Amino acid sequence: MSEVESFFKSAFSVDNVIFGFDEGELKILLIQRGAAPYKGKWALPGDLVYPNEDLDDAAERVLEQLTGLRGVYLEQVKTFGSVNRHPLGRVITIAYFSLVNVSNYTVTPASFAQLAKWHRLSDVKDLAFDHNEILDSCLKRLKRKVRTAPLGFELLPPKFTLSELQQLYDSVLDLPKKLDKRNFRKKILSMGFLVECEEVQEGVPHRPAKLYSFDKEKYEQFLNEGYVFDL
Amino acid sequence: MSEVESFFKSAFSVDNVIFGFDEGELKILLIQRGAAPYKGKWALPGDLVYPNEDLDDAAERVLEQLTGLRGVYLEQVKTFGSVNRHPLGRVITIAYFSLVNVSNYTVTPASFAQLAKWHRLSDVKDLAFDHNEILDSCLKRLKRKVRTAPLGFELLPPKFTLSELQQLYDSVLDLPKKLDKRNFRKKILSMGFLVECEEVQEGVPHRPAKLYSFDKEKYEQFLNEGYVFDL
DNA sequence: TGCTATGGTGTGAAAAATACAATAAGTCCT
């Protein structure tokens, strides 16, 4: 084998940390591997990138095969390429995270998985490959990004209450002290891109909360006026 | 060729955006390509990753071959993998940026280059491959990172004046208004990890400035007390 | 010695962040 050929004895994959928000908590979607290596272990959903496929497309494909969802928020985080990270050869992987709204779809295990299931973050341990490290990086990235970009909304249904939104931030940021309710509402409403729907919660055994939704146009306007999202 | 084999008809490279600060300006080190494709064009220094080489090691190697420097600040930024980004095959590239102190070394063009030269950012245009896009990503990253981590010092000699430091920030951030001198000094000194050397500038035709240096231990202490670097 | 260039310093006003608690609007139960 020539020297040049040896450079091409390698492959790349994408792995996707899929975040969801359910039961008041941040969760991630893991698959149980159906094939060696690490057969039976929990792992991040991922796949090799096809020869004629862009990286972002591959990450979208993995997500769609698993959830049926398209057009959700997806962000490249970091590439992991230790020489021995994959037991079968030189495979580097490009890690992505995505944010999905758990309520409106059902998980259908793709070909590469026996089983797919939502996990609470605190229950996750001992994943296949270097996936724990990948998860850490993505979680760290998420924590930063939710404070500097209006991403939280991607994890909620189109209409949500301010309490749900705050609970989401409390869960994602996992700070020693919860955010102050009054200050949180003041701040997020003052940015002016949450619009009050003409609706309230239904079926709750207490005072129903107003529903709000994220107005993308108003957010663009907010940016154009020179402001920055910052929580 | 089997389907599995086709996944391995690919390679990966690293590309390095090397930032330096000289003549009061932010600069980047580019090479003029000595071989096809894009022979003669200016490009980011980069190379294929060896089969038994970690990604970070490859980025360090590229930097060292070009500058002779080791142990400088290096950070992975993003991976670029469009199907057609490389005319000779499927090659994805992992982009890094590094920060070097221009004053203490000389550039020695490596094997992959005819010529290496520092460029002012405003003079850079029409690089080989997708290197303009890579540069944009790295510059954006640098602008964010210098405000949230004590990276600026990596671009300066060990002893520097506060004016030099501010000039560096003005140059990197490139804001419509320069930073205010008094507020800048107040803020950076209040963090307490810049220590005054027992020296002043020499050979300047005006009042000589005090020299300061970055004290890593004091910075750790600053972090342990729960503070965050933020400019 | 005076001209020129950059170094170095403090204060007041405005804006933003923070801490904090009482009333409102529903359901559920008796």
Next chain:
DNA sequence: AGGACTTATTGTATTTTTCACACCATAGCA
């Protein structure tokens, strides 16, 4: 109908941070 329960909603006073701003000091040099 009334009371208990649960979560929703709202404002103010204090502290902290940010911002705007101008003058004297100290060196080299002619």
